Amino acid sequence: MAKIKTVINNLLGKIETTSERYEQTLEKKQEELIETQQKLQDAQFKLKDFHKMKVLGDITEEAYEAEAVTVKALTEKIETLHKEIGLIDTYKTEDVDAVLAEIKKAQAENVGEASNEVSQIKYKMQQAKLEYLQKIAEAREEYWKAVSTENRLNNILVKLGKKNQNYLSGAYEAIGFAGYGNGYSTTNLMVQQNEVFDALNYGRLPSPTISAVEKGKKAGYIK
Structure with missing residues (x-):
């Protein structure tokens, strides 16, 4: 069992690493998209000014076209980033599903x-x-x-x-209860359902019992 658990835990680690890589990549692509969109907006304003200047004869056609190339390049980059962002989730799902298939196979072999x-x-x-x-x-x-x-x-x-x-x-009346705390509170030998529930689900132990044991140790009745 230890071997199969190690295999599955390693595969689960692979899923976590893969998911984290895609999430980090997505975050970077989104930041790059926002930055490029701002650059495009600035370039479009500049291109509009260049067009006025070209009409007025203040700049050459070549200067205007050079700026137009910049706008086109930024537009194409934004389109590419949108596609990549859309594909990230697809690629992530494919990679994760592939690892999940490995886990399913490992479980089937050790059913x-x-x-x-x-x-x-x-x-x-x-x-x-x-x-x-x-x-x-x-x-x-x-x-x-x-x-x-x-x-x-x-x-x-x-x-x-x-x-x-x-x-x-009788034995139950005499030793079935133990005092705890500084008052006259007692706890009994019964293991209550809620105590079992707390121990199994939350790892919590009953404080009266803990206190009673501490009191017994302090008094020298138990080690």
Whole structure:
């Protein structure tokens, strides 16, 4: 998969480079067109003056014709620039389509690889979910081990009639929530749908959980 991705990324880079070259060329041609149009306007005014001067006999026919040649050359240049500007988009489309055809061919030769990679990620997420729940199950065992003496004492007191019942909290009530921040706010072990959405689509992690972990580290409960 890495090889085909490299090939396609190189081709995509070629498209970007090609598009950028055409865009830069288009910008230069448009600037040149504006500049030439201004030169033509100036030359046309000058040619009009030369025509008056020729009629009055102030300049020769040759001088007038020389200026007329300049006007004609500028007019032809403008026509050429218009054609080139019109062709730039056509040439750009042809070149880009050629590269896209290469990409399509490369994808066809490696059909299913991208889908397989996405499937790998998908099932890795399920594996991570299972490992998370396994950690919770392990935490349950750790909790009951931590309170085993207190639990045993409470049970004995109940049997002796010293207590009505064992009020020791279950694992979910005892360790299913953690405080964060400076107040009495808590966050639980539930991974909410919006938290999964934010993590997958935006890479955002829930701030209460981050804050709770920081608080636990600061207190020395976790590393």
